[in-house]
Amino acid sequence: MKLFTTRLFAVALILVLLPFSCKDITGNEALYPYVPTNVDANAGTWLPVVLTSNNQISVPAPTSTNSAAYLSELASLKDIQSKLTSDQKKTIEYWSVGGVLRWNQIFRKLVAQYNLPPVPNPDGSYPIPDAENPFSNPQFPFSNPPYAARAYSYVSVAIYDALKAAWYYKDLYKTTRPDSPYEVDNGVQALMPKIDLPPYPSEDATMSGAAAEMLKVLFPASVEEITKLAADQRNAALWSGRATSSDITAGLNLGKSVAGFITAAGTGRFRTDGMGAAIGTPAQWKAFENDAIAKGEIPWISLDVPSRPPMLPFFGNVKAWNLTPAQVVSERPLPPPSTSSDQMKQELAEVKRYASGVTREQMAIVHKWADGAGTYTPPGHWNDIAEEFIRDAKLSEVRAARAFALLNMAMHDAAVACWNTKYFYFNPRPTQLDPSIKTTTGIPNFPAYVSGHSTFSASAAAVLSYLFPQGTTGFNSMADEASNSRLYGAIHYRSDCKEGLSLGKRVGGYTVNYAMTDGAN
Amino acid sequence: MTRYLLAVSISIASLCSATAQTITDHLMMPKKDFCTGFMYTHDQWKDYWEGSLKRDNQNIGTLTTTQLMWVGNYGLTDKINLIAMAPYVKTSASGGTLVGLDGIQDLTLAIKYQFAEKELASGKFSAFGVGAFSTPLTNYTPDYLPLSIGLQSTTVAGRVTAAFRLNEGWYASASGSYVWRSNVSLDRPSYYTDGNIYFTNQVWMPNQFTSTYSIGYHKNALQTEINLTQQNTLGGGDIRRQDMPFVSNRMNFLKVGVLGMYYLPKPKNFAVRAQISYTLDGLNVGQSFSVMGGILYTFHFANKENQ
Structure with missing residues (x-):
């Protein structure tokens, strides 16, 4: 009898456990073979x-399909x-x-x-x-x-x-x-x-x-x-x-x-695009600080411990794809609220409200868009978003390549314009002005104004809306959500997000203008 | 930065030990006795293992987790006990800028069955089987380690424990548990772990094997014990250099613990329990030191009926 109950127990245990032994991940493969709707022969x-x-680049003529060489192939x-x-x-x-x-x-x-x-x-x-x-x-x-x-x-x-x-x-x-x-x-x-x-x-x-x-x-x-x-x-x-x-x-x-x-x-x-000079020197980093102080502003400092050199401070001078260096400067947003202004106090207070009262839904948005260290970054996230639109539209290889090229040219340009702005103003993060502000995502190691996520996302939404007009509403709401995620996470002020979206949209427009005249329409 | 939480959830299992009838031990609640109470745990670490590399991180500082757990254990019969646990967990980091989280974590339900018992001249041998189930009670995020309050995985575990107790009160026991863990969902659509990128929010959670060995003394109102617990996660990636920990990391540890339990002569039916534990070695977990204290009360329903 004792043996029987022991076995019964064992069997019951196995039955309970079995459903858990198989747990394949679903949805990891988003792609499948398709025949393009148009091969884009031209x-x-x-x-x-x-x-x-x-x-x-020259390509030699092939042998004909009835040549001995081809038949052997x-x-x-x-x-x-x-x-x-x-x-x-x-x-x-x-x-x-x-x-x-x-x-x-x-x-x-x-x-x-x-x-x-x-x-x-x-x-x-x-x-x-x-x-x-x-x-x-x-x-x-x-x-x-x-x-x-x-x-x-x-x-x-x-x-x-x-x-x-x-x-x-x-x-x-x-x-x-x-x-x-x-x-x-x-x-x-x-x-x-x-x-x-x-x-x-x-x-x-x-x-x-x-x-x-x-x-x-x-x-x-x-x-x-x-x-x-x-x-x-x-x-x-x-x-x-x-x-x-x-x-x-x-x-x-x-x-x-x-x-x-x-x-x-x-x-x-x-x-020759200037990337080699994007890191700069400690003397140049110090100059950003001195410039901000000379303007009567509190300069950005790294909140990493130990203090980390700023991330690629001269990336704003790297050559853009569809903006000239003069356009990068002319598109630069107006200054952020002064660190001593009432508006900055109000914006800081708003960040603090999110820092101390973020909801579970808002935290999900923070983490959905965080794309921080160890991830494919915000530009990678937008490539991820573009992927299913390219697949669903059954684009040819060359037109799919165009879509990714346009998207990524725009986001590179967004990075250039955003970094140019960040280091021109060298504006501190909310937690620097109020150390009691704790965040639900890591604080990136560069100045606040304007938000990189907002700039990347709006430029991506502009290009994707041009390529896939049926998705425009969704792209814009995703860009808005990505932008808001930085405010919810308490790492950006509202001005950073708002001006970043605006900058990204304008920068994306340059690539859209290019796309309208590239012969692919 | 590390999965200190898993460590916590394991100790959750061993925390219960109400009247000494926990999931891992060799003791049973008598029929129609119900023991219940609260356990408070303070756990902290400064060093952690990033993969196998032990380090500290000034952007985390000291990571502290406190936990208040309700426990209950009911003697369905002298040989079958029903056990339940549910903790409230709160995390905080002394360094860096990341905010700590708090909330109700996972409910654990277990059935413990004493399937063998043999009286010998010098003492008594006994063996137990435990089936345990745990599931999150709230929608906390598992994707914010080391400050998440849990891993958000539903688990089913099978455990076997064998013990021998001398008539003088000395005892030794060994217990092994295999834990099936369900996949978890993240709030993000993609993640990188263990050398691969995944384009899904679903994370495969490797199963675990845990073993506990203890030597102790239990007689009359006193129980005291020293124990070793080894957790092995059967798969999962390591934390990369300077990366954050991830929910499916291979979190292993070896912990040593000392526990004491005493049934108070007065007031009647009360018992106090205390345990300290220290992580000797690990992978992808914090080197935590934890102190637990709790108070338990036992209801004797059978006695009341008899009266």
């Missing part, structure tokens, strides 16, 4: 962003397809959702991975991440929001320009190489969505080259992972019957050349 005529023309392809392993099929499946969307996810991952601030030295100083020594402590880069905004924009632009060049050559060589392998030979299976475009040069290989070369410069310590992903994408194009090895070689060379042009030592835009 994208070779759209304006390049960085290249001087879409045929700036087909035979090799069929042989590969007859022996596909389950791992190879998984690689095909992974990339079949669209390379542009996939690469965007990959660089969001890299940003989150590297978005950690350096650890202080024992003497209270901080080491500076070094691109020449990326594997040491501190890791390089620290992909904070300005770094990330710039990185997203360069990778997106490199992919976009490379794809327009690929489209140019697809059209140029369409009589020599009109059909994809699965159209040329019935024995070749199409294991990815069939795209009605000439296969030479391969768009998958083109973007693998452009994306990987840019990412290797931005995240040098992840070279192994990046290289493998790029090779996987090319293999997926080959194994799926979408491209032969000559389609892939031509695309890879084109993509790498585009990234090479952007990153060329001494001449490439990436090397």
Whole structure:
């Protein structure tokens, strides 16, 4: 009897526990394969962003589809397809959702991975991440929001320009190489969505080259992972019957050349945009403080312990995509309320009310939009938002690349304009003026006015509303919510949020103006 | 910065110990006895393990968690006890700018069954099985560690305890528990942990195995004991260098505790209980030192009926 009850107990326990043993995460894969509603066959005529023309980089003519060389490529392809392993099929499946969307996810991952601030030295100083020594402590880069905004924009632009060049050559060589392998030979299976475009040069290989070369410069310590992903994408194009090895070689060379042009030592835009001077020197940081004092204002100080150097104080001088340096200055918002003004007292009192009485719903908003250390940053969040609109609109690879390029150019410009404003006014955070203000998210290590989240979000909403007008109301309400989250979190005054939204909207307008004349409409 | 909370929830389990009949121990409430009371715990740490690296953090300073927990234990029979616990938790950090949180945390319900008992010449061997269930009572955020008041996971645990008590009152016991933990939801749509980015607000929570070993003396109105508790989280990522802790981190610890319990001669049916514990080693948890004190009252329903 005792044995029986023991067993009964054991069985009952197992039955209760079973439902909990299986707990897969749902909703982690937002992407699925689709056939684009329009292949954008004329994208070779759209304006390049960085290249001087879409045929700036030459691509040799392909052999014809009845040449011995091509037939041998087909035979090799069929042989590969007859022996596909389950791992190879998984690689095909992974990339079949669209390379542009996939690469965007990959660089969001890299940003989150590297978005950690350096650890202080024992003497209270901080080491500076070094691109020449990326594997040491501190890791390089620290992909904070300005770094990330710039990185997203360069990778997106490199992919976009490379794809327009690929489209140019697809059209140029369409009589020599009109059909994809699965159209040329019935024995070749199409294991990815069939795209009605000439296969030479391969768009998958083109973007693998452009994306990987840019990412290797931005995240040098992840070279192994990046290289493998790029090779996987090319293999997926080959194994799926979408491209032969000559389609892939031509695309890879084109993509790498585009990234090479952007990153060329001494001449490439990436090397000459002013990022190298964005950190500045302790003497320059001191000058911000002195300027603020000279204006009769309380200067910003770091609230990190130990006190941390300001984040990229000269990022406001980095070259923007669609604003001239003079426009960056002319768009700069008017000064914030003086630190000694009544308005500032009132705004501080409002922050304090949120600090001491934030509701659970408001805290959820704070954490939804915090996008702080260890995350893909606010620009990454807006790429995340854009992803489903691109997917749902079934955009072609080149038009998807355009959407991300426009979005990320605007957010880079927002970062430049916002940082320019922040360090021009050097305005303190609420907790600096009233240390009794405790926050529900970390206080970013740079001046308050204007709010970066507000600027990023409004610029993103402006571009996304242009691209996906049906989503305008939602984009604007998300931008408002992201902006308010900083007030609810007690790390920004209302003026920071309001003026940040306004600045972001204006900055986004410059990219929208560019988009209206880029030949893609 | 660290999951000090998990540490707390584990100690929650061992905190109950009302009349010494807790989830982990080898004692039972007699039939129709109901023991209930409150336990107050003050727990703090300054150093924590960031992964396996022990460090402090001036932007956290000392992290303090206080907890007031209601406990109740009812003897359904001499061999089956029903146990319930619910704590109010409050956190604060002495450094940095992050605000502390407070609120009612998780309800734990457990059934404890003494499935074996053998009288020997020198003493008594006994063995117990416990099925425990816990679930959050409020919608607190788990995504604000180390200042969250809990992890927001619903759990089901199975535990087996074996004990041997000499007639003189000395005893030794060992207890092991496997804890299934449900996934949790965050307020944000994406997160990075353990080398991967996730584009969902759902977080997979690794299960846990916890073992407790104790040696003590229990005779008449006095119980005193020293115990070791090892928690192993079966998966999860480490806190990255200079990152914040995350809800599904691999939170492990080894704690040593000393407890004392005394049934007061007067007023009748009251008992006091005290415990201190210290974290000897850990991963992704704070090196906490905690002090707990509580008072318990036992209702003897059977006796009243008899009277």
